[in-house]
Amino acid sequence: MKPAPFEYIRAESVLQAQEWLAADPEARVIAGGQTLMPMLAMRLVRPTRVIDIAGIAGLDEIAVTAELVTFGAMVRQVTVERSAAVAQALPLLAKAIRYVGHPPTRRRGTIGGSVANADPAAEIALVAVTLGAEVLTTADGFSARDFFLAPMTTALPAGAMVTGLRFPRVTAARRGTGFAEVAMRQGDYAMAAAACELVLGAGGEVASLRIGIGGATPVPVLLDLAEPTREAIAAALAPLEMMHDPNAGAGYRRRAALALAMQALDEAQREVMA
Amino acid sequence: MKLVLNVNGSDRMLELEDRTSLLDALRDGVGLKGTHAGCEHGVCGTCTVLLDGEAVRSCLMLAAQAEGHAVTTIEGVTPGPGELSIVQDSFVETHGMQCGYCTPGMVLTAIALLRDNPAPTRDEIVEAISGNLCRCTGYGQIVEAIALAAERLQRSNTP
Amino acid sequence: MTVQLQPPFRYVGHKRRVREDRRFVAGGGHFAADLVLAGMLHCAPVQSEHPAARIVGIDASAALALPGVHAVLTGAQLAAASEPLMNGANTPLVVRYPLAVGQVRYAGEWVAMVVAESRALAEDARELVRVEYEQLPFVTDGEAAIATDAPLVHPPHGSNVLLDRRFVWGPVAERFAAAPRKLAYRVRWARSSTVPLETFAVTAQWDASQDVLDVWASIQMPKFPDQIARSLRLPGNAVRVHYDVDVGGSYGVKRGIKHAVLVGHLARVLGRPVRLVEDRLENMTGGDMQGPERVFDVELAYDDDGRVHAMKMRALDNVGAYAGRSPFQLGKPIGAIVGPYAIEAVEYHALAVASNKTPQEAVRGFGQAPTNYALETGIDQVAAALGLDRLEVRRRNFIRADQFPYLIPSGTTYDSGNYHGLLEKTVAVADLFAERDALRAQGLLAGVGIAACLEPSGGNSSFEPLLNPANRTTTWMESCRLHVDGLGGITAAMHTTTSGQAHETLVSVAVAEVLEIPPERIRVIRPDSLASLPSNSPVGSRMAIMLGGAAVRAAQKLRAQLLAIAAHDLGVSPLELRYSEGDVHAADGRKLTWQELVVIAHREYFRLPLGMEPGLSASSIYMVPTGGALPKDDKVQMYPCHSFEFHYILVAMDRVLCRPQIRRYIIGHDCGQVISPDVVKGMTLGGIAHGIGAALLEEFSIDAQTGQPTAASFMDYLLPSAHEVPHVEIVHQTTPSPLTVFGQKGSGESGYLGSPAAIAGAINDALAPHGVRVDQLPMRPALLSDLLEGTHT
Structure with missing residues (x-):
């Protein structure tokens, strides 16, 4: 299981990477490589050139401001997992990141790589869609909802690359989050996953409720919800297309999505009450 | 290249x-x-x-x-020819292996874990090695080895 | 007759470090892929993309034109230069070569082998090999394959049935006619395997000046050198297999004969060392290492007390595209066909069926774990039908301790056991039924699983003549040779490969026990096959019994020699001497030390008894206790010893997500006298983990429409991780075997033999209040959830 031959080159700047990508449509970016390497080894992708962006200054930084949390594409998942600032500013991402693969893959895997790969079961993409994040690229910025088009397919224009992921920051005092997923084994691709952020107003009323579903659907989906009830979630799930594979059919995924959404919501509610 | x-x-x-x-x-x-x-x-x-x-x-x-x-x-x-580090020795003590094929990866994973977390719980050990498959042991004696190594490392001043 | 050593033991049964671990933990194992030979070439197979097709032509010209590519070997070329691989069943028209000849019979079958300067280059070149196929109809389902109009996998054979044997042992018809109650059920065991983390690897080198083929292979294969030699038309003594390779896991499957013949041939014709290391995809599709895939149809005749009097069992095994030894996996369970139960009469119909799937290979237990799953399902169903406690039904059916040795209907005598004793000890650990009810009160689905089963051990070949009378193999010996050097050091040789079972530790402890010398002072080596005595490899849970037996016998001979030398030198009868820790003491206080005896044997011939050969060495070629007779009246003594395991577990799951979590795992285990406690513990824990995989996660699934495998990598064939394997509580009992040197029995398959049955039982107990049950493995969450929802189709 060895890759087909390619040329390995290191980009020193985003501009340089962008030029190389524009010059060669068969070139691929490697960030952490945790998904690209198996695809190379199985010869499912056969790039002419592999452009390493790990050496680009600044791409591995996390910037937290009053309104925004911005991750460079090369921020390792483990950095997110260990970041006190992320835990404080984006508790939902901090929870979800622990479900991404296994500890060794999180040490190499990156935020940008996960986003660009667009696996339907990816937790980072699910949180991005749930919280209304913006995918930063060398072309335009995309709202996460518009970026993921289909399994392993994004709106990224040819020749462009993902440079980061930017989340709006909620500073409300009364916020609860929840994350739940089911996989064949812990750490496997989720058959269904749910992420929830619940914000209460000063009077205890629901100021904002976001529940996103991943794993079950071809791309992560932010549910359109009027109220935090099982009926409302079920109704929001009803029109969604569910995936199926030898492990789990669409019916299971739909039921699991509902159950997990309820779990995530329950966790968020308990947290906000605490 | x-x-x-x-x-x-x-x-x-x-x-x-x-x-x-x-x-x-x-x-x-x-x-x-x-x-x-x-x-x-x-x-x-x-x-x-x-x-x-x-x-x-x-x-x-x-x-x-x-x-x-x-x-x-x-x-x-491995400290020297014929010598074992505390983590390696703990794997031997509990027989945390059989065929030995996954063992180097397991030992290195354990070393990295114990460097970050000198007193891991069973759940933390399990999480740390969950990305390392072993087909022989069912993991029981590997978990024991890492717990033993943690205990020994805490008692020693050796890194 | 074996004279049994009696406890207390000096070394046997005591906690002691496993000597192999010291090299493994330092990365010092010598695995087959670690070998580097000057000028070594590398292989990559071209695999069939179709489940069945005629090979119209193979054009390798573009591949051969690539610089660094040395050969593209086709099946036709190899077939012209070799004999077919051995068949286990009596199916001479089912011909198998390492590469497909004329026709491919499963997706992934190896069609050609590319040989190049590097593995990467070989992979580049194989993409350039053009194979033209003419697709043929195919069948992948075992039951479909026996239909009269099914496509034939081997047309010359005339049928897809490779083995069809019916046995009737005891008054089956009478018992069924007389029984007040009967039930019938079907269970399915999906195709899974042992899937070692090391794939199959082999390197071969032809020494043209000595006419010897050297082979380094990751194997666990009986009669491996003989099979290579026969296939390559070489004299037996022209193949030298290096047994000092460490094997990175096997648990049955590392047979690798096709790989070794292929690489051996290439090494000869190319005049360069050739290595084949399967990558994981090749291993899972074309490595021919998948396990049993069975449908059991079972009927039980029982009474109102829950006593089972007779059983009819049909086992249909989909063995895949070629026979090999796999049909025998239907034969070995005959030796424990009634499990631990006093069932008086049995009808057994064994059916091995060919299909367009990867060929099946031996898997831990050699067919026993699926059979145990089928039997234990029936015992649970008897309890359910009568509204009886499942533990109580087992108590009522168990063979009692005072009934041993116990002859079962199919001709095997169980050596010893105390099934009631271990059951009671195990259930005394916890009241899992109360814990289950507490979980149910929390809204979870929860169930208790129970499995009681045997591990026949001491592997013998009796199933071969039983299933195939043309095969009269009844000897499955094991051997050990001891040598004391001129400085008094002891070296013990074993004569097979080892794949994690701590055989070197076993030999050292067994020899140490007899010679009363610490095991650490005994070196254990694994010479090559030309320097070896006969062995039958570590299959059939046999090495504690067989290699342990051979080591003890050899040590006893050595000890007798020491006594004879001392008796002569001291001028007394050997009977007046006492052997202690290597020294020999006379009654009058005189003694000869180990070193003095060594000097006499090696240097002072004038002090040796008349005619005694100089030096100190002894060997034993040990025969399976009870073994050696041909079957009579369709009955045979299968394996000599019978370990017992009692699984008692608690499983819980969410009503919708249905991901089973094992909350408690308690196992009672009795393998007679334990030799190395840590080794036995590891085997049991590892076996349970393997069974968790078979029960919940693992399946070599296939797309029935296309015949393509859908689980061909570790991304879709799911081995249990540390998260999926719970802490296991082990309860010990020791019921010695009267047949073995220390009273030991086997433990190499322990845990695995009952864990799938126990997990299936627990899940069905969890589902029972909801009126559904499931009788197929693996029990995936979606399957369980769909059943509860009433939407499973």
Whole structure:
């Protein structure tokens, strides 16, 4: 299981990477490589050139401001997992990141790589869609909802690359989050996953409720919800297309999505009450 | 391509194809056979090495990506010929292996864990090794080995 | 007759470090893929993309034109230069070569082998090999394959049935006619395997000046050198297999004969060392290492007390595209066909069926775990039908301790056991039924699983003549040779490979026990096959009994020699001497030390008894206790010893997500006298983990429409991780075997033999209040959830 031959080159700047990508449509970016390497080894992708962006200054930084949390594409998942600032500013991402693969893959895997790969079961993409994040690229910025088009397919224009992921920051005092997923084994691709952020107003009323579903659907989906009830979630799930594979059919995924959404919501509610 | 890999504290000059994984570079380029290939697609953890002290899968990296980083293999954590580190010795004490094929990856994963977390709970040990498959042991004696190593390391001043 | 050593033991049964671990933990194992030979070439197979097709032509010209490519070997070329691989069943028209000849019979079958300067280059070149196929109809389902109009996998054979044997042992018809109650059920065991983390690897080198083929292979294969030699038309002594290779896991499957023949041939014709290391995809599709895939149809005749009097069992096994030894996996369970139960009469119909799937290979237990799952399902169903406690039904059916040795209907005598004793000890650990009810009160689905089963051990070949009378193999010996050097050091040789079972530790402890010398002072080596005595490899849970037996016998001979030398030198009868820790003491206080005896044997011939050969060495070629007779009246003594395991577990799951979590795992285990406690513990824990995989996660699934495998990598064939394997509580009992040197029995398959049955039982107990049950493995969450929802189709 060895890759087909390619040329390995290191980009020193985003501009340089962008030029190389524009010059060669068969070139691929490697960030952490945790998904690209198996695809190379199985010869499912056969790039002419592999452009390493790990050496680009600044791409591995996390910037937290009053309104925004911005991750460079090369921020390792483990950095997110260990970041006190992320835990404080984006508790939902901090929870979800622990479900991404296994500890060794999180040490190499990156935020940008996960986003660009667009696996339907990816937790980072699910949180991005749930919280209304913006995918930063060398072309335009995309709202996460518009970026993921289909399994392993994004709106990224040819020749462009993902440079980061930017989340709006909620500073409300009364916020609860929840994350739940089911996989064949812990750490496997989720058959269904749910992420929830619940914000209460000063009077205890629901100021904002976001529940996103991943794993079950071809791309992560932010549910359109009027109220935090099982009926409302079920109704929001009803029109969604569910995936199926030898492990789990669409019916299971739909039921699991509902159950997990309820779990995530329950966790968020308990947290906000605490 | 020509590159320099820092392996177990020494710089090794290698001439490799660009497509060479770190795993193949270590085994065939450097000649260190203690790092084993299990699946070559990033699932089993058999090929685990330490990169700047952190456990990573060497099949999921190009050798070129490791340039400029410190790579540690199982050979690099063995104190001397015939000697064992505390973590290795603990694996022997509890018989935390059978065929020995996943063992180098398990030992390195345990070393990385104990460096970050000197007193892990059972759940933390399980989480740390959950990316390393073992087909022989059912993991029980591996978990015991890591718990024993933690206890011994806390009692000693040896890193 | 074996004279049994009696406890207390000096070394046997005591906690002691496993000597192999010291090299493994330092990365010092010597695995087959670690070998580097000057000028070595590398292989990559071209695999069939179709489940069945005629090979119209193979054009390798573009591949051969690539610089660094040395050969592209086709099946036709190899077939012209070799004999077919051995068949286990009597199916001479089912011909198998390492590469497909004329026709491919499963997706993934190896069609050609590319040989190049590097593995990567071989992979580049194989993409350039053009194979033209003419697709043929195919069948992948075992039951469909026996239909009269099914496509034939081997047309010359005339049928897809490779083995069809019916046995009737005891008054089956009478018992069924007389029984007040009967039930019938079907269970399915999906195709899974042991899937070692090391794939199959082999390197061969032809020494043209000595006419010897050297082979380094990751194997666990009986008669491996003989099979290579026969296939390559070489004299037996022209193949030298190096047994000092460490094997990175096997648990049955590392047979690798096709790989070795292929690489051996290439090494000869190319005049260069050739290595084949399967990658994981090749291993899972074309490595021919998948396990049993069975449908059991079972009927039980029982009474109102829950006593089972007779059983009819049909086992249909889909063995895949070629026979090999796999049909025998239907034969070995005959030796424990009634499990631990006093069932008086049995009808057994064994059916091995060919299909367009990867060929099946031996898997831990050699067919026993699926059979145990089928039997234990029936015992649970008897309890359910009568509204009886499942533990009580087992108590009522167990063979009692005072009934041993116990002859079962199919001709095997169980050596010893105390099933009631271990059951009571195990259930005394916890009241899992109360814990289950507490979980149910929390709204979870929860169930208790129970499995009681045997591990026949001491592997013998009796199933071969039983299933195939043309095969009269009844000897499955094991051997050990001891040598004391001129300085008094002891070296013990074993004569097979080892794949994690700590055989070197076993030999050292067994020899140490007899010679009363610490095991650490005994070196254990694994010479090559030309320097070896006969062995039958570590299959059939046999090495504690067989290699342990051979080591003890050899040590006893050595000890007798020491006594004879001392008796002569001291001028007394050997009977007046006492052997102690290597020294020999006379009654009058005189003694000869170990070193003095060694000097006499090696240097002072004038002090040796008349005619005694100089030096100190002894060997034993040990025969399976009870073994050696041909079957009579369709009955045979299968394996000699019978370990017992009692699984008692608690599983819980969410009502919708249905991901089973094992909350408690308690196992009672009795393998007679334990030799190395840590080794036995590891085997049991590892076996349970393997069974968790078979029960919940693992399946070599296939797309029935296309015949393509859908689980061909570790991304879709799911081995249990540390998260999926719970902490296991082990309860010990020791019921010695009267047949073995220490009273030991086997433990190499322990845990695995009952864990799938126990997990299936627990899940069905969890589902029972909801009126559904499931009788197929693996029990995936979606399957369980769909059943509860009433939407499973």
